[in-house]
Amino acid sequence: MVESAARRVRHSVTVKAPADTVFDLVADVTRWPLLFPPTVHAEQLERTGPDERIRLWALANGEVKTWTSRRSLDRSRLSVRFRQEISQPPVASMGGEWSLEALSERETLVVLHHDYRALDDDPEGLRWIRQAVDRNSRAELDRLRDAVELDGGGEELALSFEDSVRVRGAAGDVYAFLADAARWPERLPHVARLELREDTPGVQEMEMGTRAVDGTTHTTRSVRVCFPEHRIVYKQTVLPLAMAGHTGEWLIREREDGALEVTSRHVVLIDTVGAAKALGERTTVEQAKAVVRTALGKNSRTTLEHARAYAEERAHG
Template sequence: MTENAVRETEHAIDVHAPAASVYALITDVGRWPETFPPTVHAEVVEQDGDTELIRLWATANNAAKTWTSRRVHDPDRLSVTFRQERSQHPVGGMGGAWVVEPRSATSCRVRLLHDFHAATDEVDDLDWISAAVDRNSTSELQALKDSAEAAGPAELFTFEDTVTVEASGKDVYAFLNEAHLWQERLPHVARVSLQEDEPGLQILEMDTRTKDGSTHTTRSVRVCKAATAIVYKQIVLPALMTLHTGRWLIEDRDGGGVSVTSRHTVRINTDNITKVLGADATADSARDFVRTALSGNSLATLRLAKAYAEGLAGEPARP
């Protein structure tokens, strides 16, 4: 095989929505975790006119990866070109483009182009990348179509809980970051498994106890930013949700201490409402149920994190 051979792929989908609306979803990377299943977190690192540097955290072939890409927006042509600036093994380099082609006032075709090569000359690595690109491109285009064509009121809802802690934010962060200890520290956690192959990028799987004594399994990818925030997305969800992203946020308070917030963004799985909650359940009761359950667990975690950090703060200073 020729060293660093380049492969090119194209995936496309027809969308029954105005081209400008679809293009807006592509350009706003802050909404990508809600729009695209593989994306865990995305943020703009720097921006200069139509050129931006973004950092993405996403799953690829069931592994968690992060990389930075340089993107150039062309609103006149409804395209966004991209090129990874720092790829992760086994990717040696990758670029491409999103192209939105209007078909009518209310429909368009979206093309997603990629070119890539492996970091080695191993054909297995190039095949791995091809499989990941194919899987993610198909998933992303379908998710883009679903999001753009969605009608009616917004399906997503966001809520949060906050506690104040008279202690160091670093100690609060340590409690939240050390999720491998949650089975010992949190009563609602029955089992936990934490994988962290790259510092700050975790895959967390746990069994959570419900009020009736049963358990359900969730699996999340977590992006950990030391002492300030942990952002996560569940990739294995309870039956009542099709999307759950969250954030633990630690902020300094005037006069000392920190505010610690647990924020959730959720989309209800409407197909499972009556299966899980009974024949009389509605979308509103499902939202209330999910919010009560998630807030209950979050507040329990926040209060124990508070007790842990304030307990450390009350200990005698170590020599």
């Protein structure tokens, strides 16, 4: 059977920012989950000079897909080339390039090229891939433009923090408590309801109703990627009004004294427009960060304490 030629598509956007600034965001894949709507989680597996191997989890046409890619970063050419090593159906192969052109000192043309094939050249598979590439490329380019034009890449609007507890119990029990989020409504006082799907083992999609201090309930949606017994990472895909992005992590590590250290980490991007609507027009970025830190920290610490009690009760009978 003769393999058909790869389909090729091109998407572009003009960004009012220096090319080096734009290149930095494209090159740093670890920032993509916070900035780019489709990306759930990204890990750099290897790095040798300008070449790296990465693994991504991302939404494609509403489905969570994961793949491993190799990328070659060339700052002198303002280019990042990529090629999937391991793809997921219906994709047979995919690659492409981020290509930047400095139109002036403060304006950059960003072009995102893709080439792809579908398994068995299936027409339905080709339609699915084209739709996913179109949606994700446009979402990424639009967000890239907004990130550098509106908030300088998001650094001033970003908030990172963590909370930890010490646990005298088994890592498996702590992990089980955190992974079995479907039972959180009966275990955690701030969780009013939770719907969880795990169509692919280790990839969870959940919708949660969280009780606020004033008694109101707000709904968020998240995608979680689980690494059994030691780590769960997540991204909120439907956020509270004051946030433009929110990623997090539950991390379980063994201490030198034999106890466990269980940590909740958050990285948040403040939505200044949403914060003004939710908290008042005169709310500053620092005030919004303080409110978010308090609310998320309180719920995280509550979850950590209940996970500790669950694991220690099981450890001590």
